[in-house]
Amino acid sequence: MIVRMDRVFRLLIVVMALVPAAPHAQNPAATLIINASIVDGTGSAARAGAVRIQGDRIREVGTLTARAGETVVDAKGLTLTPGFIDTHSHHDRGLFDQRDLLAAVNQGITTIVVGQDGGSSHPLKDFFARLESSPASVNVASYVGHGTVRRQVMGADFKRAATPQEVSRMEGLLRAGMEAGALGLSSGLEYDPGIYSDPSELIALAKAVAPFAGRYISHVRSEDRTFWKAIDEAITIGREAKIPVQISHLKLGMRSLWGETDRLIRTMEAARASGVALTADIYPYTFWQSGMTVLFPNRDFTNRAEAEFALREVTSPDGLLITRIAKIPAYEGKTLAEVARLRSVDAPQVMMDLIRETDGDIGIVATGMDEADVVTLLKLPFANICSDGTANGGHPRGYGTFARVLGRYVREGKVLSLPDAIRKMTSLSAENVGLKDRGGLRAGSYADLVLFDPAEIIDRSTTSDPKALSAGIKSVWVNGQLVFEEGRTTKAYPGRVLRRQ
Numbered sequence: 001m002i003v004r005m006d007r008v009f010r011l012l013i014v015v016m017a018l019v020p021a022a023p024h025a026q027n028p029a030a031t032l033i034i035n036a037s038i039v040d041g042t043g044s045a046a047r048a049g050a051v052r053i054q055g056d057r058i059r060e061v062g063t064l065t066a067r068a069g070e071t072v073v074d075a076k077g078l079t080l081t082p083g084f085i086d087t088h089s090h091h092d093r094g095l096f097d098q099r100d101l102l103a104a105v106n107q108g109i110t111t112i113v114v115g116q117d118g119g120s121s122h123p124l125k126d127f128f129a130r131l132e133s134s135p136a137s138v139n140v141a142s143y144v145g146h147g148t149v150r151r152q153v154m155g156a157d158f159k160r161a162a163t164p165q166e167v168s169r170m171e172g173l174l175r176a177g178m179e180a181g182a183l184g185l186s187s188g189l190e191y192d193p194g195i196y197s198d199p200s201e202l203i204a205l206a207k208a209v210a211p212f213a214g215r216y217i218s219h220v221r222s223e224d225r226t227f228w229k230a231i232d233e234a235i236t237i238g239r240e241a242k243i244p245v246q247i248s249h250l251k252l253g254m255r256s257l258w259g260e261t262d263r264l265i266r267t268m269e270a271a272r273a274s275g276v277a278l279t280a281d282i283y284p285y286t287f288w289q290s291g292m293t294v295l296f297p298n299r300d301f302t303n304r305a306e307a308e309f310a311l312r313e314v315t316s317p318d319g320l321l322i323t324r325i326a327k328i329p330a331y332e333g334k335t336l337a338e339v340a341r342l343r344s345v346d347a348p349q350v351m352m353d354l355i356r357e358t359d360g361d362i363g364i365v366a367t368g369m370d371e372a373d374v375v376t377l378l379k380l381p382f383a384n385i386c387s388d389g390t391a392n393g394g395h396p397r398g399y400g401t402f403a404r405v406l407g408r409y410v411r412e413g414k415v416l417s418l419p420d421a422i423r424k425m426t427s428l429s430a431e432n433v434g435l436k437d438r439g440g441l442r443a444g445s446y447a448d449l450v451l452f453d454p455a456e457i458i459d460r461s462t463t464s465d466p467k468a469l470s471a472g473i474k475s476v477w478v479n480g481q482l483v484f485e486e487g488r489t490t491k492a493y494p495g496r497v498l499r500r501q
């Protein structure tokens with residue numbers, strides 16, 4: 001009997017733990033944020049005011065006074081904006097092990113758009129179902145990856161053009177993803193297996209998403225050697241399939257392309273004027289992150305001329321940092337130049353040797369862009385901000401991107417005005433990926449919000465400390481719930497799956 005009572009008591013404790021904390025007496029989820037400088041994401045100037053959140057929505061915006069029972073947050077004049085939408089995110093990697101997603105929320109991100117560069121969770125329906133039973137702190141939308149469906153259909157035999165039968169099977173898988181709520185088709189044409197596809201394959205698949213009002217987003221076939229052809233390919237896909245095209249992480253990634261922003265902008269504007277809904281996203285760094293093998297577009301890893309070209313034009317021995325090399329971990333954190341000195345061989349040779357010794361499994365951060373180009377492209381009116389980041393990568397963008405733009409390019413560099421930068425992180429981002437009801441701050445919109453100090457906001461993450469938290473972000477709400485405050489996640493998981501509308 002005593003044992004039984006003990007078991008009952010323990011059961012009671014468990015039940016009590018499962019019941020949520022008592023809701024507020026009168027108004028279960030009303031929060032009033034007062035004394036805010038509101039930047040609403042449309043590009044309009046800041047205005048002073050208050051925001052009332054009720055449930056998952058913004059109820060009122062304006063001059064408001066607290067009601068009995070409301071939680072009042074005094075913004076003390078700091079800036080309140082819509083939550084940031086990261087249109088090119090890899091924060092889904094390891095998501096279910098870190099659902100609070102400190103990497104994203106510490107920089108004000110409230111929605112991540114994943115399934116990028118041709119790679120998505122498969123089947124998407126199952127990923128969405130899992131997210132709905134174990135939600136994250138942030139909202140998640142996804143594309144269907146071209147590489148993912150290509151791998152499903154072609155398996156290991158992917159180093160060739162697909163047959164018409166294979167393309168039609170890919171279309172079937174893609175349609176299933178669209179029915180599950182994908183935003184469209186993503187490609188990563190510098191990567192396996194997408195690099196082996198014929199442009200006609202992409203056009204066929206893009207046409208398959210058109211009836212769903214889907215879109216195309218692309219890490220284009222080349223960001224260096226055959227860049228102009230790659231941009232033309234993306235534009236052609238949009239024109240043929242009559243769907244919007246977003247160029248991922250827009251950049252001029254080769255020394256001899258540096259300074260050609262005028263030509264790039266003219267090309268993009270001409271496409272837009274001709275009726276292709278062409279847009280882009282961009283991150284604020286002169287260095288990218290990828291695998292070392294991407295430096296060999298013909299996958300000829302023993303071709304010394306290609307290695308020399310890559311180290312002269314695309315990056316440099318000092319600018320190539322090894323972030324991950326599981327087989328030779330002693331080299332992690334070293335540049336290629338350092339490894340070359342350790343081995344007493346030259347840099348092109350060590351690059352070829354390392355690829356051979358590791359079967360190409362090497363993660364790198366490589367400096368390859370020009371700061372002046374980054375500045376020019378950040379200002380492009382139809383380009384929104386993205387991170388391209390992960391929670392566990394060696395690139396600081398995973399933790400710092402949005403704070404970096406607001407600190408270094410708005411406050412310090414005056415490259416963008418604050419309202420325009422916020423527009424490029426919210427409403428424009430939503431528009432560029434087709435999210436219809438996020439990215440705004442007005443009565444009726446979802447209460448995804450960021451409160452930050454514009455005088456203090458800055459990224460702290462670097463290649464040597466990629467997980468350092470940003471400064472200046474005070475509070476972040478997702479669907480009306482606080483997910484981040486003063487450097488800490490709250491372990492609330494209000495994020496939703498955002499399906500195509």
Ligand SMILES: [Zn+2]
Nearest residue numbers: 117219248249
């Ligand atoms: Zn990419």
